[in-house]
Amino acid sequence: MSEPLLDVRDLRTEFKTDDGIVKAVDGVSFKVEPGQVLGIVGESGSGKSVTCLTVMGLNDSKFATSTGEVLFRGEDLLKASSSRLRTIRGDEIAMIFQDPMTSLNPVHKIGRQLAEAVVLHNDVSNKQAYARALELLKAVGIPRAERRIDDYPHQFSGGMRQRVMIAMALINNPDLIIADEPTTALDVTTQAQILALLKRIQDDFGSAVIMITHDLGVVAETADDVIVMYAARIVERGPVRSIFNEPRHPYTWGLMGSLPRLDTDLERLYQIPGQPPSLLNPPSGCRFHPRCAFAMPICRQQDPRLMAVGSDTLHEQACHLDEATKAREAAKLVAMFTAGASSS
Amino acid sequence: MSTAANGNELLVVEDLKKHFPITRGIVFQKEIATVKAVDGVSFSLREGETLGIVGESGCGKSTLVRCILKLLEPSGGRILFQGRDITGLSRRDMRPLRRNMMMVFQDPYASLNARKRVGFIIGEALELHGIGTPAERKRRVQELLEVVGLNPEHYNRFPHEFSGGQRQRIGVARALAVNPKLIFCDEPVSALDVSVQAQILNLLKDLQKEFGLTYVFIAHDLNVVRHISDRVMVMYLGKSVELADRGELYAHPKHPYTGALLSAVPVPNPDVGRARKLVVLEGDVPNPINPPSACNFHPRCPRFQQGRCDVDTPPLAPIADDHLVACHYPLERWPMSIAEQPAAVQPVESAG
Numbered sequence: 001m002s003e004p005l006l007d008v009r010d011l012r013t014e015f016k017t018d019d020g021i022v023k024a025v026d027g028v029s030f031k032v033e034p035g036q037v038l039g040i041v042g043e044s045g046s047g048k049s050v051t052c053l054t055v056m057g058l059n060d061s062k063f064a065t066s067t068g069e070v071l072f073r074g075e076d077l078l079k080a081s082s083s084r085l086r087t088i089r090g091d092e093i094a095m096i097f098q099d100p101m102t103s104l105n106p107v108h109k110i111g112r113q114l115a116e117a118v119v120l121h122n123d124v125s126n127k128q129a130y131a132r133a134l135e136l137l138k139a140v141g142i143p144r145a146e147r148r149i150d151d152y153p154h155q156f157s158g159g160m161r162q163r164v165m166i167a168m169a170l171i172n173n174p175d176l177i178i179a180d181e182p183t184t185a186l187d188v189t190t191q192a193q194i195l196a197l198l199k200r201i202q203d204d205f206g207s208a209v210i211m212i213t214h215d216l217g218v219v220a221e222t223a224d225d226v227i228v229m230y231a232a233r234i235v236e237r238g239p240v241r242s243i244f245n246e247p248r249h250p251y252t253w254g255l256m257g258s259l260p261r262l263d264t265d266l267e268r269l270y271q272i273p274g275q276p277p278s279l280l281n282p283p284s285g286c287r288f289h290p291r292c293a294f295a296m297p298i299c300r301q302q303d304p305r306l307m308a309v310g311s312d313t314l315h316e317q318a319c320h321l322d323e324a325t326k327a328r329e330a331a332k333l334v335a336m337f338t339a340g341a342s343s344s
Numbered sequence: 345m346s347t348a349a350n351g352n353e354l355l356v357v358e359d360l361k362k363h364f365p366i367t368r369g370i371v372f373q374k375e376i377a378t379v380k381a382v383d384g385v386s387f388s389l390r391e392g393e394t395l396g397i398v399g400e401s402g403c404g405k406s407t408l409v410r411c412i413l414k415l416l417e418p419s420g421g422r423i424l425f426q427g428r429d430i431t432g433l434s435r436r437d438m439r440p441l442r443r444n445m446m447m448v449f450q451d452p453y454a455s456l457n458a459r460k461r462v463g464f465i466i467g468e469a470l471e472l473h474g475i476g477t478p479a480e481r482k483r484r485v486q487e488l489l490e491v492v493g494l495n496p497e498h499y500n501r502f503p504h505e506f507s508g509g510q511r512q513r514i515g516v517a518r519a520l521a522v523n524p525k526l527i528f529c530d531e532p533v534s535a536l537d538v539s540v541q542a543q544i545l546n547l548l549k550d551l552q553k554e555f556g557l558t559y560v561f562i563a564h565d566l567n568v569v570r571h572i573s574d575r576v577m578v579m580y581l582g583k584s585v586e587l588a589d590r591g592e593l594y595a596h597p598k599h600p601y602t603g604a605l606l607s608a609v610p611v612p613n614p615d616v617g618r619a620r621k622l623v624v625l626e627g628d629v630p631n632p633i634n635p636p637s638a639c640n641f642h643p644r645c646p647r648f649q650q651g652r653c654d655v656d657t658p659p660l661a662p663i664a665d666d667h668l669v670a671c672h673y674p675l676e677r678w679p680m681s682i683a684e685q686p687a688a689v690q691p692v693e694s695a696g
Binding site: 043044143157158159160187188189190191192193195196214215216217218219220221240241244245254255256257258259260261262263266267268269270271272275276337 | 400401507509510537538539540541542543545546549564565566567568570571572594604605606607608609610611612613614615616617618624625626627628
């Protein structure tokens with residue numbers, strides 16, 4: 001495919017608050033190809049959700065201003081009218097939210113909520129819409145779907161509600177699904193079910209997925225490409241194997257090291273000192289420098305640009321550290337994990 | 345159970361039960377059913393160790409801890425703390441004992457009173473137990489703030505002035521205030537980001553070493569539990585289904601449920617994670633009002649044998665040294681490598 005499905009260029013989103021202007025997204029660019037799964041990882045407040053809300057045009061225009069370009073099949077969504085956005089949302093781009101309880105309307109039956117999405121975007125009768133709703137409920141593995149279609153959201157368990165959310169997102173065969181922490185509120189077993197379902201559905205429908213999560217395990221298992229965000233910016237990006245096998249940014253190392261994992265035995269976890277910075281007044285230079293173990297004088301003054309790692313043009317990182325040190329540190333980290341895996 | 349106290353146990357729990365009645369009617373209340381939130385759980389806790397409790401939501405982990413702390417009145421069984429039976433103690437008799445058993449809660453936002461200053465929140469337990477003069481208490485609070493890695497000068501701040509991780513540190517400081525022996529941590533890190541989670545886990549480990557604390561650590565994240573625990577208990581629907589040393593449980597899980605839980609954990613390594621075969625458990629945790637017969641897990645179990653598992657309740661029995669499991673058909677081996685796929689365990693088709 002020559003033209004990407006979604007091409008975000010230099011996206012910047014600012015919110016006006018009582019304390020000043022918060023730059024929640026500060027110069028983020030990325031592309032999503034058809035059928036690709038893009039994982040976006042980062043801590044709370046790193047701007048991953050705002051990036052996606054901006055793509056969907058869901059920020060409150062009273063407080064938020066966005067610049068840059070969000071090209072969906074060549075059309076700039078930032079400039080699109082709200083009625084145009086409404087026809088795209090739920091049809092070509094769909095979103096799965098984190099909390100299935102608050103994202104479903106508690107006073108309407110599941111079937112009606114699903115059918116509404118069909119009727120809004122297609123010229124079909126209510127009956128056909130219901131039939132489509134039922135078909136999707138079956139596709140996402142709701143047992144006894146014929147009966148459950150007339151249930152209210154509170155009659156479903158958390159995992160089942162998330163399945164309904166996925167059914168709703170898929171109902172118009174979207175080309176792009178944005179999943180914002182789709183499994184964070186769920187138990188591991190349910191999470192495994194939902195991830196397997198998303199995978200299967202992605203194979204069947206060929207949709208592209210943007211998977212926002214803070215769980216590196218989920219990213220490792222689902223994503224093709226990964227973006228690591230820190231304080232409103234991208235600090236590292238690349239194919240999933242490059243990110244996990246040759247991480248090049250100290251923040252990525254920190255995230256990986258701080259994760260307790262089944263395949264390694266560490267007495268102490270690596271901890272990134274301090275807190276994520278306030279975006280009202282972000283640190284100068286590299287935004288990670290106050291928490292970085294490798295910070296140099298230049299990090300305080302100069303903002304590192306995203307640059308290719310060696311000859312690998314797909315893998316980019318933004319860090320001033322020299323290539324040799326980064327290769328050594330990354331190798332140390334990865335060796336630690338693989339050593340643990342083989343000994344247990 | 346062969347958990348009878350031999351003197352070293354700090355806490356012994358025997359066949360603890362908590363049944364909540366479901367009633368119908370306003371004037372004449374009639375009991376129509378019971379929810380067996382905790383149904384015969386036994387374990388013992390040695391001084392200085394950490395017991396991890398894992399299980400899906402609704403398996404009774406939190407109710408179990410609330411019963412041990414006597415925040416809920418147990419419906420049956422015995423709780424021995426330092427060899428003394430505390431099951432029947434009144435609230436008044438319980439109060440001096442509470443100094444020894446403290447709790448760290450899950451939600452660092454909801455568990456700190458937003459209208460009180462941090463100094464008061466941490467020092468309240470000292471005051472209630474009549475420890476020290478006000479000046480001594482203030483000194484103690486500042487010392488505690490320092491111990492948990494906060495600035496002692498922040499004594500007069502309000503909880504909203506702290507981030508989630510810092511609030512959880514305040515929660516830990518509050519639990520430490522009266523020098524308890526035993527701390528119950530109920531999902532203390534599940535609301536936190538990974539980097540902050542690592543800070544709190546390291547802090548808990550450091551404090552344990554420094555003060556010789558004993559922890560009961562509840563979490564649904566198996567990675568976290570493995571990292572912090574010495575022994576791990578797996579719960580399913582109010583029952584303990586497996587209890588073993590940390591290394592043993594994660595390397596050689598015997599209960600099919602434990603195996604399924606372990607296999608569901610995403611691996612942060614794309615080469616390993618995608619190659620392994622998942623044991624995806626179908627369905628949800630059954631309704632505890634009407635639990636399945638005999639072994640609660642049988643409708644979701646890949647090793648279910650009709651006529652045995654749904655008729656005969658498996659007891660929690662030793663299968664190896666310090667390894668208890670409640671299963672008629674425990675797993676023979678557990679594959680850790682990619683090469684060894686879970687041949688013994690196949691995904692179930694479905695369960696409504």
